[in-house]
Amino acid sequence: xxxxxxxxxxxxxxxxxxxxxxxxxxxxxxxxxxxxxxxxxxxxxxxxxxxxxxxxxxxxxxxxxxxxxxxxxxxxxxxxxxxxxxxxxxxxxxxxxxxxxxxxxxxxxxxxxxxxxxxxxxxxxxxxxxxxxxxxxxxxxxxxxxxxxxxxxxxxxxxxxxxxxxxxxxxxxxxxxxxxxxxxxxxxxxxxxxxxxxxxxxxxxxxxxxxxxxxxxxxxx
Numbered sequence: 001x002x003x004x005x006x007x008x009x010x011x012x013x014x015x016x017x018x019x020x021x022x023x024x025x026x027x028x029x030x031x032x033x034x035x036x037x038x039x040x041x042x043x044x045x046x047x048x049x050x051x052x053x054x055x056x057x058x059x060x061x062x063x064x065x066x067x068x069x070x071x072x073x074x075x076x077x078x079x080x081x082x083x084x085x086x087x088x089x090x091x092x093x094x095x096x097x098x099x100x101x102x103x104x105x106x107x108x109x110x111x112x113x114x115x116x117x118x119x120x121x122x123x124x125x126x127x128x129x130x131x132x133x134x135x136x137x138x139x140x141x142x143x144x145x146x147x148x149x150x151x152x153x154x155x156x157x158x159x160x161x162x163x164x165x166x167x168x169x170x171x172x173x174x175x176x177x178x179x180x181x182x183x184x185x186x187x188x189x190x191x192x193x194x195x196x197x198x199x200x201x202x203x204x205x206x207x208x209x210x211x212x213x214x215x216x217x218x219x220x221x
Contacts, residue, residue, distance in 0.1 A: 004108070006037075007043070008037075008156060008157065009044075009158070009160070010042055011159075013161065013163050015164040016162050017049055017088075030162070039110060040110060041113075043094075043115045043150060044085075044115065045117055047144075048074060048081055059139075071138055072137070082114055093115075121149060129149070140183060140184055144186060145183055147161065148189055152197070156199065158200040164206060165207055166208065167203040168205075173187065173215060
């Protein structure tokens, strides 16, 4: 099977997944549009939404809980939201075990698939990540950064973050992180991104209709 001309990684934010009615119908419609892109492989991961937020609240009440263990608890919770999203969006999930993602992704040339975070980001299989790109095992690392890590793993051409808030005034990753739209860990990884890998960054937001906006990263320049 031939390789796709374009590979897109899409992170579906928790607020988008945890929506209902017409808002969720629009998300489903957007995913279907990804499925229909010719010669394009789209790989989706989903955020944790209220599921992970509950763990954040628990940690706030009990700060004695180990931050690193909390991080990996939340990563495991993403498997549940991914499973639910696969059913809701009627998407096939790729291999859920570590080390298996590459073999499956290399056989795909087109379509839209869900990727479990555990298939590329697992505490027992981080050797593939260059040390400057290993994210902090803290609350600073969210599925925003993990989507970037997946894009790096598959050498994607484009990374989309689907967000609910209005992002019309955001022009850079720095702005997005300062406003809490994207997590701050992204800035550290982008500083160490290989110079020969060109990745287009986009915010897809749907506070009032679905819009897509290219954002830049200015720090390295």
